[in-house]
Amino acid sequence: MKFAVISEKLAKGLTEELDFIGDEKEIISYAIYTTLLSIIGTIMVVCLAYFLNVLKPTVIAVLFGGTLRRLSGGAHFNTPLKCLLFGTIAYCTIGISAKLLFIYELLNQTSLLTVTGIAFLLVLILAPVDSPAKPINSKKLQIVLKISSLGFIIISLLLIRLTNDPLIIVSAVLGLLYQSITLLPIFNRKEVKKSI
Known part of the structure; x- marks a missing residue:
């Protein structure tokens, strides 16, 4: 199944109906x-x-990491199926x-904040990362995705600080x-040109 083709067709229908062109069409297609x-x-x-009996921590990891x-963006395989299979295995491993x-109490608050800080810095420096199948050509979309990514990490940190469940926090x-x-x-097959 060609997900890029399906998204392009849906976006074309939507953007024609709404009379959008250019950047708006690319943003809708990407979404x-x-x-x-x-x-x-x-x-x-x-x-x-x-x-595998790890539904709760896996779903929490997917909610935060997947969002x-x-x-x-991020690393991609050459087909969406390979990407989905690897993601499934990776998130279940997480x-x-x-x-x-959680069971062995191996992480403390300082290490969790440090790890979140590392994630923030990586996103600040590298996001957004596109794929050869779905390049991000719009500078406007690149800026929106970077700001949204950083904002999401900040919101995540606030949500993490508000919960008392250590398993949710670690996940x-x-x-x-x-x-x-x-x-x-190292995990991306092509150099992504960014203007930000």
């Missing part, structure tokens, strides 16, 4: 594309996490890790860290 992939990926992750991914870190922080690491150039 549709990432939404389709997110829905399918989430279903796959939930099924495997349930089977950041929609805004910041769920298992979060559960173990959220690991989800943010995983996603921010996927922005590193």
Whole structure:
């Protein structure tokens, strides 16, 4: 299934109906594309996490890491299916890790704040990262995605500080860290030109 083709067709219909052109069309197409992939990926992750008995930490990691991914982009495989399979395995591994870190009390507040700070810096320097299948050509969209990514990490930090559940905190922080690491150039197949 060609997700890029589906998103382009949906965006074309929407933008023609709403009389949008240029940047607005690209923004809508990008949003549709990432939404389709997110829905399918989430279903796959939930099924495997349930089977592995790590549903709660995995879902929390996906909520935080997956939302950041929609805004910041990141490493991609050459097909959406490979990307979804790897993401499913990665997030379930994060769920298992979060559960173990929680059980054995291996992370403290300082280390969690440090990890969140690292995620913030990676996003500040590297986001947004696009893919060859869905490049981000609009400078306006690049700026919106960077600001949104940074804002999401700040909001996440506030939400994390408001909860008293250590498993939620560890899962959220690991989800943010995983996603921010996927922005590193070593995990991306092409150099992304940025104007910001």
